[in-house]
Amino acid sequence: MKALVWEGVNELAVEQVPDPRILNRQDAVLKVSLSSVCGSDLHQISGYIPFMRAGDVIGHEFMGEIVEVGPDVQRHRVGDRVVVCSVIACGRCWYCEQGLFSLCDNGNTNPAITESLWGYHPAGIFGYSHAMGGFKGSHAEYVRLPFADQIAFPVPDEVDDTTALFASDSAPTGWMGADLGGVRPGDVVAVWGCGGVGQMAARAAMLLGAERVIAIDRFDYRLEMTEREVGCEVLDYEKTDVDAELRDRSGGRGPDVCIEAVGLEAHTPGPQYRFEQVKQQLRLETDRPHAVRQAILSCRKGGSVFVLGVFSALVDKFPLGAVMNKGLTLRAAQQHGERYIPMLLDRMAKGELKTAHLATHPMPLDEGPRGYDLFKNKKDGCVRSVFHPSA
C-alpha cells in the first residue's frame, strides 16, 4: 500500500509499504478516508524526539471505514464508518477505568524506552515514534487498529467525514485541557496557541461556561480564524504585552485557567528566541517552554495551568517558584480521547462543535511532503493539511 514515511530528519516520502494485517484477535483493519497532520508530528519529523526509524509511517489523527475485524471484535463490523482515537488504550487496566486512557498500562509495546526516560510508560500512539510503541501511522491507505472495540467510535450519520476527523485528536485534546484544567462557569480562560488543538480548547472552555476566553498566537490568519470560527477573543503576542492584557481582561486577577497548546518548539518574541534555540542545540534543554512559562506567570493565584503541548524531556528556567508560591495546580497529559470522543461526536451532530474549518488544505496522500511543508512553515494560511489516501 501507499504511505507517507519518515526517511530522516526533515525528510518525508510517499512509498510502498507492506499492508497491515490482523495480528491480535481484538484488532481491526481500517481503510483510511482522511488523515490530518498535527503539530506534534513536527517534533518527530524534526528529530526532537529521537525515537524514529527510517521507514516509519507517520500520522495519528484519522477516520475511515472498517474493512476487516479480528474474531474478538464485538462492537464493529466491516463497513462501519468510524473515527479512531490517536491513543491506543486497552480500556480495562486501572488507568483506563479511571478515564486516564493515555496512561494505559497495556497499549505500548516498547515500555522500556519511556520507563527509562520518564519512570513509567504511557499508552501507545499511532505513528508517534518507537517510544510510543512503534505503531504504524495513519498517513496510509490502511492501518491496523489494536483494541479496536476500545479506540474506534462510530460516526453519526449527521456528522460529515471532515468534521468527524478532528474527533480523533484535536477536539478531545482541547476538551481535556478545559475539562481537567477545571474550567467553570464565570471563569476567565487564556489559551496559548491558535492551531487546531488551541482552537478546540478555546471552544471547549466556552461550552463549559467560561465568561471570557482569550486565545493567543502571532499569525494573523490563525487569530482571524479563531475569532471567526470559535468566537472567542484573541491576542497577538508580537503586538501586545500579553501579561498586561490578560490582567486587564480579568479585572487584575489573571486568568483562572491557562491552557498551553504550543509544545516543545515554542517561539519566543525578541532575542530570547535565539537564546532558547542555542540552549536546545547545546542540549542544555531538550524543549523550549516559553508558552508554559508565560502561562504560569500570568495565571491568577490559586489558578490552574494545563499543558496540552507535547514535551519530551527537559526544560530550562522553569518557574517552579511561581507554581509553589501562587498555589497553582499544574496538570498535563497526552489526550485521554476515549473519555471524550462519543460526547464530542454528539456535540458535532448537534452543531455545537465545529471543526471542518481546520482542514484548510485537503490533498491526496501523494502530496504529503508538500502538505507538511505548508503546515510547518505556516504557508498559504495553512492550519491543517488533510490527506485523502484513496484520492
Next chain:
Amino acid sequence: MNQTVRRIVALAGVSAGVIAARRIATRQAGNGTAGQVPDRWHTVTVNRPPEEVAPEGRLPEPLAGLGDAVEVRVRLAPGGRGSELAARLRGGAPAGVAEAVARVAGSDPRQDLRAALRQSKQLLETGEVLTPDEPPTTRRTLPLELATRRAGGEGRL
C-alpha cells in the same frame, strides 16, 4: 540517519551506560560479590482480584513457563486496585560486566521475568498480549532496533 539524531542517540546510549554502570557499581558495593547478585522483587499491579490472578494457586501461563526459576507472590492491592503480582529469580541475577553483556545479548534472566510479568498482566486484563506492528519499518536502523527488540524485557520494572 541525520548527524544530530545520531548524536542524540549516541548521547542517550552513553547516558544509559553510565547509569547502568553506576547501578552495577552500587549493587556490587552493597553485595560484595561480582558475577551474581540476589534478585529484587519485580511487581506489576493487575486490575483483577487475586483469585483470578492465581486461581487455586495456578499462575498465569507466561509466569508458569518460567517454572522453578522464579519465586512468585500475589497479594491484594490497596484501594481497589486489584492484585500485586510479584516475581524474583531464585538463583540470583548476573552482575557487573556479566550483566551488561547479558542485557545486550538478551540473555539476562530478568528480561524474561519482566516480559513474563507484563504479558501475564496483559492476558489477565485484556485477554491477549498486544503484538507490535510487523514488520516494524521498511529499513534497518540498528541502535533503536536493538532497543525495541529488548523493550519488553528491560525498563524499570
